[in-house]
Amino acid sequence: xxxxxxxxxxxxxxxxxxxxxxxxxxxxxxxxxxxxxxxxxxxxxxxxxxxxxxxxxxxxxxxxxxxxxxxxxxxxxxxxxxxxxxxxxxxxxxxxxxxxxxxxxxxxxxxxxxxxxxxxxxxxxxxxxxxxxxxxxxxxxxxxxxxxxxxxxxxxxxxxxxxxxxxxxxxxxxxxxxxxxxxxxxxxxxxxxxxxxxxxxxxxxxxxxxxxxxxxxxxxxxxxxxxxxxxxxxxxxxxxxxxxxxxxxxxxxxxxxxxxxxxxxxxxxxxxxxxxxxxxxxxxxxxxxxxxxxxxxxxxxxxxxxxxxxxxxxxxxxxxxxxxxxxxxxxxxxxxxxxxxxxxxxxxxxxxxxxxxxxxxxxxxxxxxxxxxxxxxxxxxxxxxxxxxxxxxxxxxxxxxxxxxxxxxxxxxxxxxxxxxxxxxxxxxxxxxxxxxxxxxxxxxx
Amino acid sequence: xxxxxxxxxxxxxxxxxxxxxxxxxxxxxxxxxxxxxxxxxxxxxxxxxxxxxxxxxxxxxxxxxxxxxxxxxxxxxxxxxxxxxxxxxxxxxxxxxxxxxxxxxxxxxxxxxxxxxxxxxxxxxxxxxxxxxxxxxxxxxxxxxxxxxxxxxxxxxxxxxxxxxxxxxxxxxxxxxxxxxxxxxxxxxxxxxxxxxxxxxxxxxxxxxxxxxxxxxxxxxxxxxxxxx
Numbered sequence: 001x002x003x004x005x006x007x008x009x010x011x012x013x014x015x016x017x018x019x020x021x022x023x024x025x026x027x028x029x030x031x032x033x034x035x036x037x038x039x040x041x042x043x044x045x046x047x048x049x050x051x052x053x054x055x056x057x058x059x060x061x062x063x064x065x066x067x068x069x070x071x072x073x074x075x076x077x078x079x080x081x082x083x084x085x086x087x088x089x090x091x092x093x094x095x096x097x098x099x100x101x102x103x104x105x106x107x108x109x110x111x112x113x114x115x116x117x118x119x120x121x122x123x124x125x126x127x128x129x130x131x132x133x134x135x136x137x138x139x140x141x142x143x144x145x146x147x148x149x150x151x152x153x154x155x156x157x158x159x160x161x162x163x164x165x166x167x168x169x170x171x172x173x174x175x176x177x178x179x180x181x182x183x184x185x186x187x188x189x190x191x192x193x194x195x196x197x198x199x200x201x202x203x204x205x206x207x208x209x210x211x212x213x214x215x216x217x218x219x220x221x222x223x224x225x226x227x228x229x230x231x232x233x234x235x236x237x238x239x240x241x242x243x244x245x246x247x248x249x250x251x252x253x254x255x256x257x258x259x260x261x262x263x264x265x266x267x268x269x270x271x272x273x274x275x276x277x278x279x280x281x282x283x284x285x286x287x288x289x290x291x292x293x294x295x296x297x298x299x300x301x302x303x304x305x306x307x308x309x310x311x312x313x314x315x316x317x318x319x320x321x322x323x324x325x326x327x328x329x330x331x332x333x334x335x336x337x338x339x340x341x342x343x344x345x346x347x348x349x350x351x352x353x354x355x356x357x358x359x360x361x362x363x364x365x366x367x368x369x370x371x372x373x374x375x376x377x378x379x380x381x382x383x384x385x386x387x388x389x390x391x392x393x394x395x396x397x398x399x400x401x402x403x404x405x406x407x408x409x410x411x412x413x414x415x416x417x418x419x420x421x422x423x424x425x426x427x428x429x430x431x432x433x434x435x436x437x438x439x440x441x442x443x444x445x446x
Numbered sequence: 447x448x449x450x451x452x453x454x455x456x457x458x459x460x461x462x463x464x465x466x467x468x469x470x471x472x473x474x475x476x477x478x479x480x481x482x483x484x485x486x487x488x489x490x491x492x493x494x495x496x497x498x499x500x501x502x503x504x505x506x507x508x509x510x511x512x513x514x515x516x517x518x519x520x521x522x523x524x525x526x527x528x529x530x531x532x533x534x535x536x537x538x539x540x541x542x543x544x545x546x547x548x549x550x551x552x553x554x555x556x557x558x559x560x561x562x563x564x565x566x567x568x569x570x571x572x573x574x575x576x577x578x579x580x581x582x583x584x585x586x587x588x589x590x591x592x593x594x595x596x597x598x599x600x601x602x603x604x605x606x607x608x609x610x611x612x613x614x615x616x617x618x619x620x621x622x623x624x625x626x627x628x629x630x631x632x633x634x635x636x637x638x639x640x641x642x643x644x645x646x647x648x649x650x651x652x653x654x655x656x657x658x659x660x661x662x663x664x665x666x667x668x669x670x671x672x673x674x675x
Contacts (some may be wrong), residue, residue, distance in 0.1 A: 036667070148567065149529060149547075149548040149567060149569070152529055152548060152550075153531070153550075154490055154492070154510040154512065154529070154531065155492075157510075180667075181666060192588075193550070193569045193570060193588045193589050194588060194607060195607065195608060195665065198607075198665040198666065199665065199666050199667050203567065203586060207528075207544055207547040207548055207563065207566040207567045207585075208506070208524060208525035208528045208543075208544040208547040208548070208566075209524070209525070214505075214524070217485050217486075217504075217505045217506070217524075218505075218506070218525075220485060220486055221485065221486040221489050221505070221506040221509050221525075224457070224458070224461045224486040224489050224490065225486075225489050225490035225509065225510060226490075227461075227462055227465060228458075
């Protein structure tokens with residue numbers, strides 16, 4: 001009998017490390033070649049517990065639903081009812097988050113104003129002050145008071161509809177602003193009193209107050225300056241939401257704005273975006289708890305942001321106790337950011353549609369995150385504003401659809417009891433039961 | 447002339463009255479008695495008036511001032527004349543931290559000493575301090591002038607942009623990217639004009655000052671400068 005030929009030694013399938021994955025290795029090579037940390041725009045890209053891990057319990061026998069399209073489900077919300085003589089009346093509980101002229105083109109700012117105004121909601125300025133285009137196209141405009149105070153002007157404070165004192169943001173709690181030289185055009189430089197073309201790194205702390213006791217006195221100054229007319233928001237990045245909310249309320253805020261780690265930024269270090277701060281899902285309940293402990297839930301309004309994509313996310317945020325949400329990244333996508341129609345140009349920049357985040361370089365082919373006049377001219381502010389208005393309308397309709405299914409005549413009547421969680425983590429963070437059980441980790445005995 | 451006694455008149459009433467003044471008001475002389483360290487006195491004025499405050503004031507006195515001349519006969523708390531746009535603010539005594547923070551225009555004259563972070567993020571105003579200034583003064587100052595007749599504390603002008611700093615006394619240390627620069631005839635003339643603004647013309651010799659400004663090494667991030675961050 002012939003002997004079988006010797007078998008080759010079986011080879012194992014090449015296996016890449018789960019720890020040292022392709023992205024991590026590419027970042028090591030990039031860091032080794034440049035000696036610089038990676039800077040990018042946007043929010044956390046890693047998977048974190050989010051609203052997808054929650055589900056609504058629609059009405060059945062124990063709850064009574066409302067008829068879609070026939071029975072009214074209101075969406076209006078009033079912000080600033082605590083102290084301000086002139087609170088802001090929003091038609092929908094979805095606002096546009098603070099984004100600066102400088103990080104965005106003038107066309108993009110105008111489009112945001114047009115879209116928001118069409119749906120009866122507010123936009124927000126950013127680092128660098130208020131532009132006439134922005135004020136002119138935003139029926140309701142929130143003016144941000146930031147640590148840098150670039151372009152800070154008492155006249156603009158007075159002509160704003162509300163003032164947002166920015167302590168931090170979700171993408172980088174504890175970090176300052178960054179606008180690199182490519183985007184410091186002559187107009188941006190003049191507005192910020194900076195030399196043209198330099199790298200601008202703005203401060204992470206306010207120049208004239210430190211700590212909650214000082215903040216209280218600062219808010220009092222802003223009240224006096226605006227004759228107690230304007231609602232004053234305090235914005236914090238989500239890190240210690242219970243204490244930050246309590247301290248903002250103690251300082252006299254009318255509205256607390258809470259931004260989770262998925263919230264975007266114009267530019268900061270990748271390591272900051274991905275490793276500092278907590279997801280929005282984990283932040284809302286502690287903030288609401290602080291307001292409830294102070295007897296001020298729904299009296300001091302809570303606006304949350306960071307990863308809001310659709311009407312379900314809006315409804316879930318409201319059900320957990322927020323009064324409104326704020327969108328930034330999604331609003332830019334509605335304007336045309338990261339559109340696959342521009343794939344060829346994204347590839348020329350070494351990226352792909354959906355992944356483009358080098359917003360600080362100012363080469364955005366969509367004309368949104370740029371100060372290049374040629375690129376910015378690509379964005380038609382009227383058409384882009386219309387797209388944003390359409391998107392805001394869909395978010396609202398979707399949230400109403402869910403609220404009616406839960407038997408609510410106002411989206412603000414949604415409540416934690418309408419929710420369950422798909423994962424133990426989400427159940428613990430949102431403090432709602434794991435689906436099919438009565439178990440809320442940390443609440444139900446163990 | 448208007449006389450307001452804050453021992454009997456609420457602060458809100460005073461500030462509301464100041465805000466309601468028309469640009470061509472004839473009511474241009476205001477005296478405020480018994481400030482008793484209250485915060486936010488005379489913030490947000492936008493009229494060409496003169497305001498005399500007889501006593502010590504708290505935080506943010508004359509904050510965001512436009513056009514008015516405000517004189518404080520006493521000491522001032524944190525954030526005196528913060529983000530002033532125009533006009534003039536004088537304090538006869540000392541000023542606490544962050545005096546003239548982010549001020550964009552106008553003149554701030556401090557008769558005594560100023561505490562830490564005087565002129566932080568200065569954006570165009572002129573600040574003249576007759577005494578000393580504390581640490582981190584002119585931190586990230588972008589434009590304008592800080593004149594110190596006395597000494598400066600540690601880390602003067604840290605991360606400075608284009609503001610000009612003149613110090614007659616000792617500087618404990620310079621902050622990142624702040625260097626001493628040549629004092630030319632043009633600078634002495636400019637300094638003399640600033641001293642005149644403060645009412646010190648002839649009393650102080652511009653030649654006794656040293657000038658400090660930005661080395662502009664941090665204007666663009668370079669890994670070689672990492673030790674400065």
